[in-house]
Amino acid sequence: MVKHTKPKTFYEDFVRKGGPGEKNTHYCPGCGHGNVHKLIAEVIDELGIQDRVIFCSPVGCSVFAYYYFDTGNIQCAHGRAPAVGTGLARSLENSIIISYQGDGDLAGIGMGAIMHAANRGEHIAVFFVNNAIYGMTGGQMAPTTIVGQKTLTTPLGRSAGRDGFPLTMCEIINNLAAPVFIERVSLGNAARILKAKKAIKQALVNQVEKKGFSFVEILSPCPINWKMQPIEARKWLIDKLEPVFPVKNFRNGDSQVKYDPPRPVSDEEMKKLFNLEKDISIKQKEEHISEQLVKLAGFGGQGVLSGGILLANCAIAEKHNTSWLPSYGPEMRGGTANAGVIISDGQIGSPLVDNPNFFIAMNGPSLDSFEDQVLPGGTILVNSSLIERKVNRSDIKTLYAPLTEIAQQAGAVAAATVAGITMYALSTGIIAVDTIRQVIPLSIKRKALIDENLKVVDAAREYYEKNLAKT
Ligand SMILES: Cc1ncc(C[n+]2csc(CCOP(=O)(O)OP(=O)(O)O)c2C)c(N)n1
Ligand code: SF4
Incomplete structure (x- = not known):
């Protein structure tokens, strides 16, 4: 028998929604953020690192992650979680830094911050929740919106000729020498969710072992803005998103670059x-x-x-x-x-x-x-x-x-x-x-x-x- 319990890394009550006693999150039904939160919290429990983790929240639907994770928390300016994480990782030696970001946050406004953090091989774990749309602001086209996908700002569908092709972040980051772990996973069904947890765990183990920059892209549903029912959204994710964003491991090993963070000058x-x-x-x-x-x-x-x-x-x-x-x-x-x-x-x-x-x-x-x-x-x-x-x-x-x-x-x-x-x-x-x-x-x-x-x-x-x- 499998017994499902709430990870102890989560707060007992989620007061953001309705005050003390509230157990529900503010996410829409069928939203992938809830899954990803749960997987991260479970892994933190399993690794026993709750009091070492600092969770860098983005701007986007997960802006309120600090209402759920009973860890160190910091809310970052839009797209700047990797930059904030850089400062934390470099100054707090024992910390384990999570940069949690959506596609608008990471691949739109924060493109510079993520590329440079990856290129420097910062000791942070990045969880990139790619739902192919701007969720929080009501469903505008994101850098990862797929060609033909209808959004608020592409009502007739994204056109490659007009709007460019979707950015494939794992492939882009895989061109850099410093990262140690790059994997794309999916929340399309239960088997995929279990695989996603493995990648999340590897990224956090890499932080415990001080291995270096680890990047997990998680294909995640946003049923409300995709204008679908939750089950339909999971199916669309597998059928339409996965062909554009292949689910696979891109890299898992040691960095080709020796990490050399700044130190006090004598x-x-x-x-x-x-x-x-x-x-x-x-x-x-x-x-x-x-x-x-x-x-x-x-x-x-x-x-x-x-x-x-x-x-x-x-x-x-x-x-x-x-x-x-x-x-x-x-x-x-x-x-x-x-x-x-x-x-x-x-x-x-x-x-x-x-x-x-x-x-x-x-x-x-x-x-x-x-x-x-x-x-x-x-x-x-x-x-x-x-x-x-x-x-x-x-x-x-x-x-x-x-x-x-x-x-x-x-x-x-x-x-x-x-x-x-x-x-x-x-x-x-x-x-x-x-x-x-x-x-x-x-x-x-x-x-x-x-x-x-x-x-x-x-x-x-x-x-x-x-x-x-x-x-
Ligand atoms: C500087 C700044 N620019 C724009 C916004 C508006 N804004 C809030 S969330 C968001 C995009 C969020 O999309 P994504 O990162 O994909 O996260 P999701 O909500 O889908 O999880 C934008 C553009 C903002 N809050 N601050
Ligand atoms: S708008 Fe989309 S990403 Fe945001 S909470 Fe709802 S389902 Fe999740």
Whole structure:
């Protein structure tokens, strides 16, 4: 006698549908998602990996998988489950990652994400539920809709000449070197469902054994959008879908490529990367610093981005945690550009600097754009060479300095932001001017340019001490 029980990987109640006590899912009668959920949950039970699994839900009918699977769960942006899974698999060594995706999700909007995850051989198991239609949104043509199939957007049937042929994902992914397991299965009848479970199990065993990227395509019915009864839908699946998407194993073995996920970079490697191997004697500050949110903004060509890099490199050299995030328009010169630099003793969660506590405004439009965003109590350093107006706010400190002229007189008009960074250092004490002087030769190759930049630093320091030190 076969006793059917609910896998313990499932929650006791499926509250999505009707609150506590509810045992039914939100799927339509005859939908394949329910079968696939059950098979995955059974395999997780059998392998004893429930507390290691992180289930990446897609956008599509299975968006609410986290109401059923009592595992780690994460709901991903449309098509991005393999990218999210990549991050999880690489950062949580003991985890077993499932990327669960529909055909619209995987082969439509998420085509790039799946191809690159497969090509990198990420350690994830992908369960690709191919029902040849967009189920959730009401039955539009999917990348896997077969020629002649009627959908909401192909009411006369898909035409190869107009809409292209259906994409056969197993065959496409089978062209890549890295994947270890690729199989297409079907939910057409009970025997096929048992075979599907075997493939699902192999894909998850591969994760337990750290073998690599495993891809199972599951041909699955969507009776409601195929406009069929559930039994008729299973028959149509066998008769019409299977000839286009042959059910078979495409690959089962070891990867031809050695998995080489990123690892923390050692101090020695970091020094090499940032050219900090040369003899420098930058002192690490003992005292704790308050988090610095610095924004530099101006037009392209003013050195806004490179000024941000210089500041970030100085902060790195002084052993602070640092981020640098550039933002610029499509033009190289003349467009707008800004850079956000965060300097902190703690961890930096996001590199975005929406509300700076120190803002270096290199031109008028930048001051107009960002003046209101500076945190109360913060500072704005205004490049008075190009900005005629004064700052309107009274709850912040303002410094006015002709940064462009200072740089020009020192022979390096493009280094106006270096003057700004020098004044930032003097005004806040977060980094030392001496650090700037030591870092400049590391990041600039031409000797003449190094000398000019150092002259800008000295001229900016002189200007600051004469005119601003007491403000
Ligand atoms: C960025 C974005 N674009 C479009 C949608 C609309 N949308 C929701 S589900 C879906 C397609 C789902 O089809 P499929 O991946 O085949 O899953 P199924 O519902 O059939 O299981 C689309 C286009 C969305 N939610 N977000
Ligand atoms: S619309 Fe289709 S895929 Fe979505 S729940 Fe219903 S049968 Fe399943």
